[in-house]
Amino acid sequence: MSSFTLLLVIKIMFTLLLVAVPFLLLPKKRLEQSTHSQHDNPLFFRLYGVAILALLVGYASAVPLSHAGVFSWGIATMGLVSNAGAALLLTLMGKGKLNGALAIFFSVIAVSLLMAMMFPEAAIKKLW
Numbered sequence: 001m002s003s004f005t006l007l008l009v010i011k012i013m014f015t016l017l018l019v020a021v022p023f024l025l026l027p028k029k030r031l032e033q034s035t036h037s038q039h040d041n042p043l044f045f046r047l048y049g050v051a052i053l054a055l056l057v058g059y060a061s062a063v064p065l066s067h068a069g070v071f072s073w074g075i076a077t078m079g080l081v082s083n084a085g086a087a088l089l090l091t092l093m094g095k096g097k098l099n100g101a102l103a104i105f106f107s108v109i110a111v112s113l114l115m116a117m118m119f120p121e122a123a124i125k126k127l128w
Contacts, residue, residue, distance in 0.1 A: 004076075004116050004123040005066040008059050011079065011109050016056060018102065023049030036095045055082060071120035076113050083110035 062072035090103035116123035
């Protein structure tokens, strides 16, 4: 497994558990409390959950490429934009401890992706 693959797996697992699943399954009232936003229809939350799942499918598509020794520039770029953007918005507009923790998580992922993009050969080198 390479450091890039490990980064992708960590990103997929944490985002699936902390973002996608809650937005797909939690009751509307709970999501409104945790996001500090009100919506007449839970569809807004559910569509966001589906969009996050789509991003995770993209990340997962890079795992076999990384195992084959190919750096996935498109997925790394997608991840950099997504995670840096999320971190910035959560930092500037987020409220509450969970949003702060998510901002840190997304920042770490964004910086890690940037480092992988700066050193792609090292990022896909097998760790074990």
